[in-house]
Amino acid sequence: MTHPTSPDLWPESTTVVDGVLHLGGLSAPWLAQTFGTPAYLLDVPGLRRRAADYRRAFTEAFAPAEVSVYYAGKAFLSTAVARWVQAEGLGIDTASAGELATALAAGVEGAAIGLHGNNKSVEEIDLALERGVGRLVIDSLPEIDLVAARAAALGRRAPVMVRVTTGVHAGGHDFIATAHEDQKFGLSLASGAALEALERIVAHEHLDLVGLHSHIGSQILDPEGFAAAAAALLGLRATLVQRTGHLAGELDLGGGYGIAYTPQEQAVDIDALARSLAAACRAECERLGTAQPSYSFEPGRAIVGPNMLTLYRVGTVKPVRLDGGGSRLYVSVDGGMSDNIRPALYGADYHAEIAGRSSSAGPVPARVVGKHCESGDIVVRDVDLPADIRTGDLLAVPATGAYGRSMASQYNLVPRPPVVAVGEGQPREIVRRETVDDLLALDLG
Incomplete structure (x- = not known):
């Protein structure tokens, strides 16, 4: 059992066993089969530890001055996340009626909330x-x-x-x-x-x-x-x-x-x-x-960002010849800019690794792209992936806790993925997957 490359990049409970990524002891193939793809996977113990670490670090450094730490809900907020960070002594920072209502619905007292x-x-x-x-x-x-x-x-x-x-x-x-x-x-x-x-x-x-x-x-x-x-x-x-x-x-x-x-x-x-x-x-x-x-x-980002990854399934894999010579492998996944707009919005860089199997194939230059009708629909602009990557493979993109789900859209009328909590009791959806029925329910004809 090993940790993946760059442990700071992945949720705390991430391990790799014979090439298969595990989160909270659960394998990526099992999580994909149980909850579908794409899906945001949240390491709850890691989230809580980082919340507690930030509160401890500032409290100790600024003593004897009084210190308060507020979780910036814009990074990603749900009632479950609000309860978890509140349990670690944090308040909630909100920026809209929806975020404020979510914090209140989680049982956070008004005095511990900022707007x-x-x-x-x-x-x-x-x-x-x-x-x-x-x-x-x-x-x-x-x-x-x-x-x-x-x-x-x-x-x-x-x-x-x-x-x-x-x-x-x-x-x-x-x-x-x-x-x-x-x-x-x-x-x-x-x-x-x-x-x-x-x-x-x-x-x-x-x-x-x-x-x-x-x-x-x-x-x-x-x-x-x-x-x-x-x-x-x-x-x-x-x-x-x-x-x-x-x-x-x-x-x-x-x-x-x-x-x-x-x-x-x-x-x-x-x-x-x-x-x-x-x-x-x-x-x-x-x-x-x-x-x-x-x-x-x-x-906000510093607490939830590293403790969530997005799990995709690979569809089309296509080599593309480059103008200056050589080629790049375009690896299409079943999500894209609707579940992570940051690369398209301001050129944010991400990383990706195969999550469902081992590979002895050498690395090739690749670009992970989504399924949307935009040439700028890029998930990871430049990454080396095994040359034998193929349709059906699972691909994990780390550090998507902020602002993947909170900035997600329904572009091309693609339903938004669920957020699955792992590591605190049974794994479960804390934000359920949208369906086409959900989209149609908003359409009043």
Whole structure:
């Protein structure tokens, strides 16, 4: 029994026995026969361990400051996942009425939930206030008046944070870097909009300023940006107390911690990151002469991403001659961009391995593609696969927990795959497979 290549790339319980991939002791062929393909397979013990590890790492590094960790539900959220991460001491960070309703349906108390969004509806704000959500993250100046008006109408004080655009630009692709000026999120520190928002909130009778928030991007592998953003927030906090006498109690430093998607990548060392970030925050507070705030963090991808893989079945295998000479094997699978849009959306790289048998054939350059009517329907752009790969083989693509299912579509009217939980009791669907009947039930003719 061995582990597959690059253990950081695969769910914790993944092993390979005579060439056959196993998850939680269950073979890929058995899982494929039982639940069908494509299917997202979630390693539940691994998910829970990573949730607990993130909470421990930040709590230990920032002690004696109070620390809260929120699971970023946008990565992948279901009622089962919400219950599992809550059991490990995490709250839930939501960004829509659907995510908020899912967390509440899982039994998560409102006080342990946050609500993000650059365009929150009245209905979303009212639901958050009625259910006692612990923080609404203000994203614009007009939203201050909207949240205050809804709080007044409901006879409440709204607990709010202000999302600050710090100018620290980090992350892989411009679509997922969220702290530069020219984008839709947050209030600019450089322009003075963030300070204006904070002063208005402090003065408002229906708003309670919980703290300041920053999120600098996603899939960040260099930790230096987090310290720079924290210093910017702490400086803004010091300015606010000088101008208003109000010392904001909490700093939320967001998430965005990178994971490995290919054998060449290495995930962020969260213990090292937490220690260095805590030291930077302590030093900055000492320099500014302000007391330490409490801190909160919002990992999502880093918790669920490595603990899920997608299992496909191979269909057509076709060699294609390349313009410069040589050839590439196009390996078509029974899913594609409808279950993982990230390669098509912003060129995300993935890895794939045969999961159902051993092979002694040599490797050949291959591209794993989906079944959709798009030339950009690519699952893995470049990967070496055995030359004898054939129709009916099982192919596993690791690190698909974020944002495979959460960004999945019904393009070409292809039903979305199930999410199968493995490793906690009997394997079971926690999100069932869609069917064509489901699609037709939405069609009112």
